[in-house]
Amino acid sequence: MKCLIAMSQTTLNPMAENLLYLCPKEFNTVPPDIPALASALQQIGFLGDTLDFHGEEHYRPGEEFLTLVTFLGCSPVIAMGEPGKTGEEFCHIALDGPIDKPRFIGGDNIKIPRCPSCGHRFETWQELIEQWQQQPAQLLDCPECGRSLNVTELRWRKSAGFGRFFIKVWGIFESEAVPNPNLLSILEKQTGTPWLHFYIRRQ
Numbered sequence: 591m592k593c594l595i596a597m598s599q600t601t602l603n604p605m606a607e608n609l610l611y612l613c614p615k616e617f618n619t620v621p622p623d624i625p626a627l628a629s630a631l632q633q634i635g636f637l638g639d640t641l642d643f644h645g646e647e648h649y650r651p652g653e654e655f656l657t658l659v660t661f662l663g664c665s666p667v668i669a670m671g672e673p674g675k676t677g678e679e680f681c682h683i684a685l686d687g688p689i690d691k692p693r694f695i696g697g698d699n700i701k702i703p704r705c706p707s708c709g710h711r712f713e714t715w716q717e718l719i720e721q722w723q724q725q726p727a728q729l730l731d732c733p734e735c736g737r738s739l740n741v742t743e744l745r746w747r748k749s750a751g752f753g754r755f756f757i758k759v760w761g762i763f764e765s766e767a768v769p770n771p772n773l774l775s776i777l778e779k780q781t782g783t784p785w786l787h788f789y790i791r792r793q
Contacts, residue, residue, distance in 0.1 A: 607792040610659070610762035611695060612769060612777065615784045617726075617742050617752040620688040624755075627780045628685060634658065634776055637683060649683040658773040659759070662766060680761055687755030692726050694719050696750040697790035699764055703744035708735035712744060748788040764789040 614620075621627045628649075631637040635654025640647050696719075703712050710732050712718060721728060722741045729738045742752045748765070757777075769787050777785045 607697075607790070608761060608763045609697075609790045610759040610767060610769075610787060611751055611790060612757040612759070612785055612787050613751050613753040613755060614777075614781055615786050617692050618754060619781060619783050620755045621781045623780075624685060624688070627777075630776060630780055634772075636773060636776075641682065643682065643684070646684065651681050651683065655681075658770045659762075659767045660770050662768065682760050684758045684760075685755075686758055687753075689754045691723075692752055692754050694723065694750065694752055695756065695788075695790060697792045699749050699789065699791040701747045701749040703741075703746045703750075705732040705735060705737060706739070706743060706745045707737045708732060709745075710734040715741075715744075746788065749790075751786070751788040762789070764791055 628637060632649075632652060635652035636658045638650035638652040638655070640649055642648075703715050704710060705712070718730060718741045727740070729740055731738050769785075774785050
């Protein structure tokens with residue numbers, strides 16, 4: 591059966607937020623030239639025209655957006671619209687940063703992080719995040735395997751992220767789409783570091 595991408599002009603829940611986040615793998619990395627990055631993303635068709643969103647400059651999806659973001663499964667729904675007409679869940683994009691201090695990003699869909707070596711579950715992750723916000727370079731020891739690691743190295747299973755710069759894409763449901771290798775390659779070329787992605791859901 592052929593799978594299609596449905597372009598919806600409405601949203602199921604205009605109060606909810608479903609986002610795909612992109613950020614440098616090294617959480618302290620900030621693009622050296624953000625205007626040049628935005629221009630490069632417009633040239634490849636990931637970003638379209640700018641729009642005003644609550645006083646901030648956001649972007650409409652570009653002409654090649656649907657080839658640079660690979661949608662998974664059959665008939666994913668992408669809400670295309672405008673503020674005030676289809677709620678705030680419509681697909682649009684923002685460049686967020688640079689931020690002075692590394693920030694933890696998590697939502698209602700967050701999963702309990704695990705040790706990347708042995709799979710130990712860090713049930714008290716909220717306390718670890720609070721400690722990390724005070725001392726980002728501090729290491730913790732896994733109680734099962736003894737590995738010393740930063741909280742950013744835990745396996746968050748694409749439900750949270752860390753950084754000083756993010757690309758936020760609204761209207762993408764969790765695990766519904768992934769960035770294309772071509773998009774990740776452009777981002778790495780512009781910043782000199784690999785990028786990763788994760789998903790956020792807020793009610």
